[in-house]
Amino acid sequence: MTRPDLTGLHAELIELLGERGVSTDLGTRQRASVDGCPMSPILSAQLPLGLADLVAYPSSAEEIGQVVAAAYRHDVPVTPRGKGTANYGQGLPLHDGLVLDTTRARRVLEVGDGWITAEAGAVIAMMEAAARQSGQELLMYPSTAQSTIAGFLSGGSGGTGSIEHGTISSSDFVQALDVVEMTGSPELVHITGDDIQTYLHTYGTVGIIAKVTVKLEPLRDWRCFYASFEEFQPALDLIRVFGDMEPSPRLMSADRPLMVNALPLHPGLPRDRVSLRGIVRADEVARASRLVEEVGGRVDAVIDDAQEMIRMSMMSYNHTIEWTQKAYPDTYFHVELVGQALIDRVDEVEAVYPGGVLHIEAQKDRPLGLLVGEFESAEAVYAGYEKYAEMGVFVHSPHQWTVDNNPGRAMARAARSDPKGLLNPGKLVEGAVVNQVMTTDNS
Numbered sequence: 546m547t548r549p550d551l552t553g554l555h556a557e558l559i560e561l562l563g564e565r566g567v568s569t570d571l572g573t574r575q576r577a578s579v580d581g582c583p584m585s586p587i588l589s590a591q592l593p594l595g596l597a598d599l600v601a602y603p604s605s606a607e608e609i610g611q612v613v614a615a616a617y618r619h620d621v622p623v624t625p626r627g628k629g630t631a632n633y634g635q636g637l638p639l640h641d642g643l644v645l646d647t648t649r650a651r652r653v654l655e656v657g658d659g660w661i662t663a664e665a666g667a668v669i670a671m672m673e674a675a676a677r678q679s680g681q682e683l684l685m686y687p688s689t690a691q692s693t694i695a696g697f698l699s700g701g702s703g704g705t706g707s708i709e710h711g712t713i714s715s716s717d718f719v720q721a722l723d724v725v726e727m728t729g730s731p732e733l734v735h736i737t738g739d740d741i742q743t744y745l746h747t748y749g750t751v752g753i754i755a756k757v758t759v760k761l762e763p764l765r766d767w768r769c770f771y772a773s774f775e776e777f778q779p780a781l782d783l784i785r786v787f788g789d790m791e792p793s794p795r796l797m798s799a800d801r802p803l804m805v806n807a808l809p810l811h812p813g814l815p816r817d818r819v820s821l822r823g824i825v826r827a828d829e830v831a832r833a834s835r836l837v838e839e840v841g842g843r844v845d846a847v848i849d850d851a852q853e854m855i856r857m858s859m860m861s862y863n864h865t866i867e868w869t870q871k872a873y874p875d876t877y878f879h880v881e882l883v884g885q886a887l888i889d890r891v892d893e894v895e896a897v898y899p900g901g902v903l904h905i906e907a908q909k910d911r912p913l914g915l916l917v918g919e920f921e922s923a924e925a926v927y928a929g930y931e932k933y934a935e936m937g938v939f940v941h942s943p944h945q946w947t948v949d950n951n952p953g954r955a956m957a958r959a960a961r962s963d964p965k966g967l968l969n970p971g972k973l974v975e976g977a978v979v980n981q982v983m984t985t986d987n988s
C-alpha cells in the first residue's frame with residue numbers, strides 16, 4: 546500500500562461534504578472503530594484493533610461514490626460502516642484510514658410491486674414499515690432490525706423470514722445492488738443476477754454498496770405466538786415441526802429458562818420456564834396451539850401488532866445471546882451451530898463446553914443454534930469445534946473477522962475492483978476458513 550495522504554483527503558472531504566460531513570474528533574473516531582465484536586471475549590481481548598483517522602458521513606448514494614473516489618486518489622483505506630452491529634469484527638478498521646459511515650444516506654427511494662430500493666444506510670425496520678404501507682413486507686430481516694440494509698447484506702446472513710426464504714445468499718432476496726469500486730471512479734455500478742453473490746457477506750472488501758433493491762412479498766396477517774414448557778425437549782421437537790411446517794412461520798425460537806430469565810419482562814415469557822415463541826400466520830394459531838398443548842405446553846400470549854413483531858425479532862438469533870451476556874456479565878462466549886444433532890443430541894451438544902446452553906432457531910432443513918458456554922480460553926473454544934465436527938454439526942466461529950463466504954471468489958473480484966487493496970483491508974485473506982453455516986454452496 547502507498548503511504549496514505551490523510552491531510553489531502555481531509556481537505557477534499559470538507560469540500561465535498563462540508564465541515565459537518567467529516568470528523569477527526571478522537572471520541573468519534575474511537576466509537577467508529579469498534580463494532581459488536583465485544584460479544585466475543587476472544588476478539589474483545591485484542592481491542593483496539595485499528596483506529597479511524599477520519600470518519601466521513603456522505604448523505605446520499607452519489608456522495609458515497611464521491612467519498613470512495615477521493616479515498617482512492619489519496620491512497621487511504623476505507624472501512625464502510627452502517628450501525629456498527631457486526632458481531633465478529635467485520636467493521637473494525639484494522640489498517641486505520643477512513644471509516645465511511647452510511648447512516649446519513651438512508652432514504653427509501655422507491656417501493657414497487659415486489660421490490661423496494663433504498664440507500665445503503667436505510668434502517669431495515671424503516672424499510673419494513675415502508676413496505677407494509679404498500680401492503681407488502683420484506684422477505685427477511687436480522688434481529689438487529691435497527692441496523693442498515695447494506696450492513697446486513699455485507700455482514701449478516703438472515704433472521705426473521707429465514708425459515709421460509711433461507712439466507713441472504715441462498716435466496717433471491719437481493720435483486721440489485723449499486724456499488725462503488727475502488728478504482729478512482731465515483732460512478733455506481735449496477736449489479737444484478739449471479740454477480741450479486743460476490744457482494745454478500747464479504748464486508749465491503751469487493752466494493753461499497755451505495756444502493757440496494759430487495760424483494761418484497763405480499764403482507765401476511767401475522768401473530769406473535771408465545772408458549773412455554775416445563776422441559777426443553779418438547780420445545781426442541783416442535784422447532785423441527787415448525788421448521789418443516791407449510792405455510793412457514795416467519796420466526797420460531799426456543800430457549801431454556803437460563804436464557805428466558807435474561808430476556809425483557811413480558812407476559813409471554815414466564816420466568817423459569819422453557820420458551821417457544823415465534824411469528825405465525827393468524828390462521829395457523831389454532832394449529833400451533835394444538836401442537837403445543839399436545840406435548841404438555843401452554844400458550845401464554847398471542848399478540849397482533851407489527852411493533853411486537855420487531856420486539857420479538859429482537860429476542861431471537863444473536864440478540865438472545867446479547868441479553869444473556871448482559872444478564873450474566875463476563876461469563877459466556879458463544880458459537881453458531883447448525884445440524885439435526887442440536888435437537889437429537891442436545892445434551893451432548895451442550896456438554897461440549899462447561900455451562901453450555903443452547904438457543905435454537907427453526908430452519909427448513911437444519912436447525913440453527915447459538916450456544917453459550919462459560920469462557921475459559923480461546924484454545925478451549927477451538928477444541929470444542931473439533932468435537933462438533935465429530936457429531937456432524939457445522940460451526941460458524943464468531944471469533945474471527947476474515948471473509949468466510951467464498952473468499953476465493955471475493956479475492957478474484959477484488960483484484961479488479963480494488964487494485965490498491967484499500968477496501969476494508971485485513972479481512973480478505975488467502976486460505977481463510979469457509980463458513981458452512983451460512984450457505985451450502987460455499988466453496
Ligand SMILES: Cc1cc2nc3c(=O)[nH]c(=O)nc-3n(C[C@H](O)[C@H](O)[C@H](O)COP(=O)(O)OP(=O)(O)OC[C@H]3O[C@@H](n4cnc5c(N)ncnc54)[C@H](O)[C@@H]3O)c2cc1C
Nearest residue numbers: 627628629630631635687688693696700701702703749754
Ligand atoms: C445482538 C446482535 C444480534 C444480531 N443478530 C443478527 C441476525 O439476526 N442476523 C444477522 O444476519 N446478523 C445479526 N447480527 C449481525 C449484524 O448486526 C447484522 O448483520 C446487521 O444487519 C449489520 O448491520 P449494520 O448496519 O450494523 O452493519 P455494520 O456492522 O456497520 O457493518 C457490517 C459489515 O458490513 C460492512 N458494510 C457496512 N456498510 C457497507 C456498505 N455500504 N457497503 C459494503 N460493506 C458495508 C462493514 O464494513 C462490516 O464489515 C447481530 C449482531 C448483534 C450484535
